[in-house]
Amino acid sequence: DAKTTQPTSMDCAEGRAANLPCNHSTISGNEYVYWYRQIHSQGPQYIIHGLKNNETNEMASLIITEDRKSSTLILPHATLRDTAVYYCIVRASSGAGSYQLTFGKGTKLSVIP
Amino acid sequence: NAGVTQTPKFRILKIGQSMTLQCTQDMNHNYMYWYRQDPGMGLKLIYYSVGAGITDKGEVPNGYNVSRSTTEDFPLRLELAAPSQTSVYFCASSPTSGNIQYFGAGTRLSVL
Numbered sequence: 666d667a668k669t670t671q672p673t674s675m676d677c678a679e680g681r682a683a684n685l686p687c688n689h690s691t692i693s694g695n696e697y698v699y700w701y702r703q704i705h706s707q708g709p710q711y712i713i714h715g716l717k718n719n720e721t722n723e724m725a726s727l728i729i730t731e732d733r734k735s736s737t738l739i740l741p742h743a744t745l746r747d748t749a750v751y752y753c754i755v756r757a758s759s760g761a762g763s764y765q766l767t768f769g770k771g772t773k774l775s776v777i778p
Numbered sequence: 779n780a781g782v783t784q785t786p787k788f789r790i791l792k793i794g795q796s797m798t799l800q801c802t803q804d805m806n807h808n809y810m811y812w813y814r815q816d817p818g819m820g821l822k823l824i825y826y827s828v829g830a831g832i833t834d835k836g837e838v839p840n841g842y843n844v845s846r847s848t849t850e851d852f853p854l855r856l857e858l859a860a861p862s863q864t865s866v867y868f869c870a871s872s873p874t875s876g877n878i879q880y881f882g883a884g885t886r887l888s889v890l
Contacts, residue, residue, distance in 0.1 A: 699877050708782075708868045708881030709821070756877050765811075765823035765836055766879060 669753045674773040683740040687753030690734040702749040743776045784882035791859040799854040801869030809872045810852040814865040859889045
């Protein structure tokens with residue numbers, strides 16, 4: 666799996682967009698970018714994933730650069746409930762031979778009232 | 779839908795005791811997983827199952843056992859609990875071997 670680099674922590678004002686960056690310069694052609702988050706004391710929660718096109722769902726948007734070496738998760742209108750640790754994971758779409766999701770240290774997002 | 783349900787939420791064990799952590803999912807997912815998360819650390823895979831009757835070891839299986847008699851249930855058994863097993867345990871499921879996994883709320887276990 667490609668290595669990812671994320672900032673340790675970020676702050677965002679409530680109601681503003683939260684933009685969380687992730688660098689994955691060694692990503693392979695068949696690897697997707699996945700985002701999960703873990704709210705304090707809860708299980709991780711899947712947010713979104715993508716290969717090369719930008720993606721949007723009800724929770725967030727994912728912007729992947731053209732060279733695929735970095736991506737940004739966007740929470741369009743952050744609320745206090747979005748305070749969590751956000752993990753960027755790069756993996757091939759099939760988990761054959763390895764089913765473990767590797768969660769690094771992630772980015773601690775604090776949404777400020 | 780309830781999703782992935784874990785019981786109990788909290789438990790304190792004495793060294794040498796045994797217990798079973800329960801996990802059930804109502805999404806008809808074939809794949810199920812058990813992870814542990816130590817304080818300030820990432821998740822480590824203990825065991826996983828690709829379907830009823832099929833289980834396999836993950837990264838840290840020692841001291842644990844699992845069974846998968848039905849699609850819905852994937853219990854984790856701790857035999858002879860040790861302080862090193864103090865952790866938060868998460869169960870997860872996924873419809874395929876892909877990387878979208880759905881997690882339960884966790885079981886916080888202390889072994890004293």
